[in-house]
Amino acid sequence: MPWPTARDHEVFDLIDREVDRQNSGLQLIASENFTSPAVIEATGSVLTNKYSEGYPGKRYYGGNVVVDDIEDIARDRVKALFGAEHANVQPHSGANANMGVYLALLEAGDTVLGLSLDHGGHLTHGSPVNFSGRIYNFVSYGLTGSDQRIDFDQMRDLALEHKPKLIVAGATAYPRIIDPEKVRTIADEAGAMVLFDAAHIAGLIAGGAHPNPVPYSDVVTFTTHKTLRGPRGGCILSTAEHAAAIDKAIFPGLQGGPLEHAIAGKAVAFGEASQPEFRDYAAGIVANAAALAEALAGEGFRLVSGGTDNHLLLVDLRSFDEDLTGKEAQAVLDEAGITLNKNTIPDDPRSPFVTSGVRIGTAGVTTQGMGTEDMATIAGFIARTLRSRTDPAEIAAVKHDVGTLCAKFPVYS
Ligand SMILES: *Cc1c(COP(=O)(O)O)cnc(C)c1O
Numbered sequence: 001m002p003w004p005t006a007r008d009h010e011v012f013d014l015i016d017r018e019v020d021r022q023n024s025g026l027q028l029i030a031s032e033n034f035t036s037p038a039v040i041e042a043t044g045s046v047l048t049n050k051y052s053e054g055y056p057g058k059r060y061y062g063g064n065v066v067v068d069d070i071e072d073i074a075r076d077r078v079k080a081l082f083g084a085e086h087a088n089v090q091p092h093s094g095a096n097a098n099m100g101v102y103l104a105l106l107e108a109g110d111t112v113l114g115l116s117l118d119h120g121g122h123l124t125h126g127s128p129v130n131f132s133g134r135i136y137n138f139v140s141y142g143l144t145g146s147d148q149r150i151d152f153d154q155m156r157d158l159a160l161e162h163k164p165k166l167i168v169a170g171a172t173a174y175p176r177i178i179d180p181e182k183v184r185t186i187a188d189e190a191g192a193m194v195l196f197d198a199a200h201i202a203g204l205i206a207g208g209a210h211p212n213p214v215p216y217s218d219v220v221t222f223t224t225h226k227t228l229r230g231p232r233g234g235c236i237l238s239t240a241e242h243a244a245a246i247d248k249a250i251f252p253g254l255q256g257g258p259l260e261h262a263i264a265g266k267a268v269a270f271g272e273a274s275q276p277e278f279r280d281y282a283a284g285i286v287a288n289a290a291a292l293a294e295a296l297a298g299e300g301f302r303l304v305s306g307g308t309d310n311h312l313l314l315v316d317l318r319s320f321d322e323d324l325t326g327k328e329a330q331a332v333l334d335e336a337g338i339t340l341n342k343n344t345i346p347d348d349p350r351s352p353f354v355t356s357g358v359r360i361g362t363a364g365v366t367t368q369g370m371g372t373e374d375m376a377t378i379a380g381f382i383a384r385t386l387r388s389r390t391d392p393a394e395i396a397a398v399k400h401d402v403g404t405l406c407a408k409f410p411v412y413s
Contacts, residue, residue: 019412022034022411022412023406023410023411023412024337024403024406024407025337025338025339025402025403025406026337026338026339026365026378026381026402026405026406027339027364027365028338028339028340028360028361028362028364028365028378029339029340029341029359029361029364030173030200030226030311030312030340030341030359030360030361030363031172031199031200031223031225031226031361032225032226032361032363032364033203033225033226033227033228033229033363033364033367034229034364034367034368034411034412035225035229035230035231035265035269036229036268036269036272037412038268038272039229039230039231039265039268039269039272040265042231042261042264042265042267042268043231043261043262043264043265044261045261045264046261047067047070047260047261047263047264048259048260048261050063050064050067050260051257052064052067052068052071052257052258052260053251053252053256053257053258054251055071055247055251056068056069056071056072056075067260070260070263070264070267071089071090071258071260071263071267073267074087074089074263074264074266074267074270075087075088075089077267077270077271077274078235078237078266078270079237080274081206081270081273081274082205082206082212082214082220082237083212083214083215084214084220084237084238085238085239085240085243086237086238086239086240086242086243086246087235087236087237087238088100088235088236088238088246088247088250089233089235089263089266089267090250090251090255090258090259090263091221091233091234091235091236091250091255092233092234092255092259092262093223093232093233093234094122094124094197094199094221094222094223094234095123095124095234096234096250096254096255097221097222097223097234097235097236098122098124098125098132098168098195098197098221099124099131099132099254100236100246100249100250100253100254100255101195101219101221101236101246101249102132102135102136102166103249103253103254104242104245104246104248104249104253105165105166105193105195105218105219105242105245106136106165106166108135108136109135109136109137110136110137110164110165110166111136111137111138111139111162111163111164111165112126112132112136112137112138112139112164112165112166112167112168113138113139113140113141113155113158113159113162113164113166113167113168113192114126114132114138114139114140114141114167114168115140115141115142115150115168115169115170115171115174116140116141116142117140118344118346118347118348118352119140119142119143119174119346120143120171120172120173120174120314120346121140121171121172122170122171122172122197122199124197125138125168125170125197126138126139126140126168139158139162139164141154141155141158142154142346143174143305143346147305147306148304148305148306148346149176149305150169150174150176150178152179152182152186155167155183155186156186156189156190159186159187159189159190159192160189160190163190163191163192164190164192165192165193166192166193166194166195167183167186167187167190167192167193167194167195168195168197169183169194169195169196169197169213169217170195170196170197170198170199170200170221171197171200172199172200173312173314173343173344173359174310174314175289175293175303175304175305175307175308175309175310175312175313175314176305176308176309176310177210177211177309177310178196178213179211180194180196180211180212180213180215180216180217181211181216183196183213183216183217184216184217193218193219194216194217194218194219195217195218195219195220195221196213196216196217196219196220196221197220197221197222198213198220198221198222199221199222199223199226200223200226200227200310200311200312201222201226201227201310201311202222202223202224202226202227202228202235203226203227203228203229203273203278203281203282203285203311203363204227204282204285204286204310204311206228206273206274206278206282207273207278207279207280207281207282207283207285208279208282208283209279209282209283209285209286210282210310214237218238218239218241218242219236219237219238219239219242219246220236220237220238221234221235221236221237222234222235223235224265224266224269226363227282227285227311227363228269228273229269229272229273229281229363229367230265230266230268230269230270230272230273231262231265231266231269232262233259233262233263233265233266235266236250281366281367284366284371285310285311285362285363285366286309286310286311287372288362288365288366288370288371288372288374288375289308289310289311289312289313289361289362290307290308290309290372291372291373291375291376292313292360292362292375292378292379293307293308293313294307295375295376295378295379295380296313296315296379296382296383298379299320299379299380299382299383300319300320300383301315301316301317301319301320301383302315302316302318302319302320303315303316304316304345304346304357311361311362311363312359312360312361312362313359313360313361314343314345314357314358314359315357315358315359315360316345316356316357317329317356317357317358317386318356320383320386321386324386324389325342325350325354325355325356326342326343326344326350326354326355326356326357326358327342327353327354327355328389329342329358329386329389330342330358332385332386332389332395333358333382333385333386335385335395335399336381336385336395336398336399336402337398337399337402337403337406338378338381338382338385338398338402340358340359340360340361341358341359342354342355342357342358342359343355343357343358343359344356344357345357362375365378365409367411368406368409368410368411369409370409374405374409377405378405381398381401381402381405384398385398
């Protein structure tokens with residue numbers, strides 16, 4: 001074999017360090033999770049060697065007998081999991097999945113409705129710095145000023161005024177259930193199609209903790225690596241009507257060869273998500289988020305919308321400390337072994353690089369096996385760190401306590 005025999009320490013020592021970092025600190029980034037060893041095994045397999053442009057049974061290269069079966073299993077499992085007529089499991093990411101949908105359903109310049117970025121929408125929902133905002137005419141709806149929920153009255157008014165071809169629902173930083181039936185009703189009134197971007201909540205839907213948008217949407221996209229707990233990647237579900245256009249948009253429209261090792265990982269994850277235990281997992285994520293929200297409120301933090309009914313919370317830091325920014329909170333919590341991200345809150349007076357909030361998710365810690373009582377402990381760690389943020393000894397003490405908690409719930413051996 002022509003392969004080097006010496007281990008590449010430069011890279012693998014760093015991977016070892018990352019395993020240690022994931023094991024020993026609190027991973028609270030709402031878009032992250034821990035994949036199972038089976039998902040990691042499939043993703044790290046020889047399938048990475050194979051070129052398979054096209055779809056099962058219609059490939060451009062030979063040698064795809066095995067890969068065809070794998071991609072078929074992935075498609076069949078995800079269709080069964082969500083009750084969808086069609087699935088495309090090839091998108092390399094959530095952003096690519098959305099790009100594929102736009103390419104399939106829209107022409108350049110078409111009008112689309114999406115949730116504004118500063119109220120929790122995603123870059124691919126029409127941000128001017130993203131291809132979506134540059135190619136299509138996005139009009140943004142937002143949250144109500146009163147209860148900070150999706151403003152469906154505004155969505156309806158804008159839909160009737162602008163007659164969009166497509167309404168995009170879904171969010172990247174929104175702690176509440178988005179009612180897919182309400183979106184459908186408005187879209188029908190305005191003659192629009194519906195894309196429900198379930199990137200964050202796909203696992204909650206699969207586990208029965210959130211309503212399934214598939215019956216109310218023309219297309220549903222999601223990432224496979226957030227609450228669904230699969231490998232990094234994207235997926236598109238659609239009605240049979242849009243199947244051919246979606247497949248053509250992903251390949252040859254915008255991607256080349258699919259990542260069949262990632263597709264095998266997706267197939268394994270879809271299988272895991274269809275087990276009865278995954279329902280307990282999804283319910284556990286939501287229960288943990290609620291417990292964490294309550295405990296943080298008890299420490300003096302205001303929560304956007306007053307709480308959560310999914311896997312994430314958006315914390316407005318100003319009620320805790322007027323001078324504390326999201327940027328500073330993220331940095332000091334990192335020092336204490338608590339990983340989360342700064343995030344703008346609705347109508348944030350600070351810039352997206354500074355922010356007045358942080359976003360916290362419970363998908364990872366729930367995978368680890370932590371429960372509601374551990375969420376109270378975590379809220380205490382967060383409050384202690386932020387209160388003592390100029391005191392290195394106290395930050396070190398929290399880091400030690402974080403390590404003790406995480407040692408009780410090891411992720412990877
Ligand atoms: C995360 C996310 C995406 C993009 O997923 P990537 O895999 O990072 O490209 C798209 N839409 C929403 C709502 C998201 O939260």
